[in-house]
Amino acid sequence: MDDFDRKLLGIMQSDCTLSHAEMGRQVSLSASAVRRRLAALRTSGVIAAEVAVLGSAAQTGITVITSVAFERETPAVYDDFRARMRGDANVLQCYSVAGQADFILVVAAFSLEAYEAWGERVLLADPAIRRYDSYVAWSTTKFTTRRPVFE
Numbered sequence: 001m002d003d004f005d006r007k008l009l010g011i012m013q014s015d016c017t018l019s020h021a022e023m024g025r026q027v028s029l030s031a032s033a034v035r036r037r038l039a040a041l042r043t044s045g046v047i048a049a050e051v052a053v054l055g056s057a058a059q060t061g062i063t064v065i066t067s068v069a070f071e072r073e074t075p076a077v078y079d080d081f082r083a084r085m086r087g088d089a090n091v092l093q094c095y096s097v098a099g100q101a102d103f104i105l106v107v108a109a110f111s112l113e114a115y116e117a118w119g120e121r122v123l124l125a126d127p128a129i130r131r132y133d134s135y136v137a138w139s140t141t142k143f144t145t146r147r148p149v150f151e
Contacts, residue, residue, distance in 0.1 A: 004029060006149045008037055009046070011020060013146040016050045050051075061110040063092075063137040067101035068123065071130040083126070089130070090118055101133075112136070 007027045011018065020031040020038070027034070041047045054060055070077060076098070085105065087095040093106040109115035115134070123132045 001041075001149075004033075005037055005041060005046075006151075007033065009041070009149045010146075012038070012047065054109070061108055062112065062115065063140075064107045064109060064115050065135040065137065066105040066107050066119075066123075067133045067135075068103040068105065068129055069100065069131045070102045070128050072128050073102065077128045081126075084122070088122065090122075 004027055004144045008023060011023050011026060016053045020034040023029075029037075038047065066079075070081075081103065082094065082096075085091045085103075090107050090109060091105055092108050093104075095104045096102065097104050107115065107118070115136075117138055119132065119134065123129055
């Protein structure tokens with residue numbers, strides 16, 4: 001990956017709907033060179049997806065950050081939990097972490113009542129989970145999907 005690729009990735013993370021010609025203008029490449037580079041970045045997995053990020057006008061409910069601590073920590077318990085979280089539409093993000101919690105989740109729910117029902121059905125019913133704590137996001141100070149591209 002060179003400087004052109006890093007610049008293109010920065011542009012794509014800001015607005016992936018720009019034409020190849022416009023991206024090329026911004027980084028001093030031809031539209032065909034931009035197209036080839038983006039195709040290579042997609043094929044290599046550097047660009048994993050191009051998606052629409054919903055805004056507050058979409059009325060997407062509440063966001064709850066949830067820490068999960070296990071009673072018994074085994075590879076099988078972790079694998080089962082990871083598989084269930086991958087398949088759960090309410091779980092937006094799932095991170096295995098170091099510290100007092102074993103996992104941190106970002107969960108979307110229609111309401112506090114819906115989150116409570118989800119927590120009871122998905123987390124409280126799991127005998128391997130010792131405890132889960134919930135942190136309701138009242139507002140968003142910063143949200144981005146943009147990641148720095150390191151050399």
